[in-house]
């Protein structure tokens with residue numbers, strides 16, 4: 317049976333480190349979360365982010381715009397937050413309604429306040445100079461922290477990332493590459509996916525289709541990071557079929573694995589953004 321790699325103790329270590337750093341600051345960093353529309357998952361995530369920020373002792377504000385809001389209105393709000401010296405972190409919850417161009421919005425956020433790490437300047441810094449130079453995307457940064465905490469070897473390992481999103485797959489590949497893994501990125505057009513995933517000593521699945529990762533797709537003894545979180549009725553299900561736990565040596569559970577790390581790293585980015593910008 318695979319050892320389960322839980323996120324909570326790692327997230328708690330991040331929060332403890334942040335509490336120490338906050339105690340030494342002469343100001344209280346602030347996080348501004350923007351949500352457009354009423355997507356239930358986005359509502360829940362935004363509420364969670366704001367609550368955890370306050371619990372840590374940050375200031376946090378949620379800006380809720382209606383589903384019908386124009387792109388210009390959203391851009392105007394971002395401009396005002398960019399210009400406000402009291403604002404340290406800005407996050408626009410994705411996905412946005414179809415009539416708004418996500419790229420315009422992400423590129424409008426001041427890179428030094430871009431706590432999601434989705435601005436092209438931060439993306440470029442991650443790929444060209446590695447993590448820790450700009451602000452890095454929270455979910456893959458949390459996964460790297462989780463792997464380090466549980467002493468999962470990365471350097472020299474064959475890593476396969478399934479999923480090529482800007483939120484998880486691509487930045488995950490950049491971070492694993494910077495950590496000296498040999499990285500392949502698989503996606504919906506990959507031929508014979510199972511042959512590739514069976515090569516992986518470290519397998520990161522960010523697909524969002526419950527149970528698609530079958531035991532036969534996993535190399536015996538592999539470390540599997542399950543980033544899929546899909547709500548099915550009352551339950552949260554990962555990408556990994558339950559049988560994967562019989563094949564993998566270590567596995568992040570859903571819920572309780574990667575999930576807690578994402579918010580922890582968002583707050584980490586917020587404190588870091590504040591420290592950098594305010595000197």
Ligand code: GUN
Pocket residue numbers: 407408409410411432454455483578
């Ligand atoms: N939607 C799903 N994941 C994320 C994330 O990490 N950040 C934002 N802004 N939206 C998301």
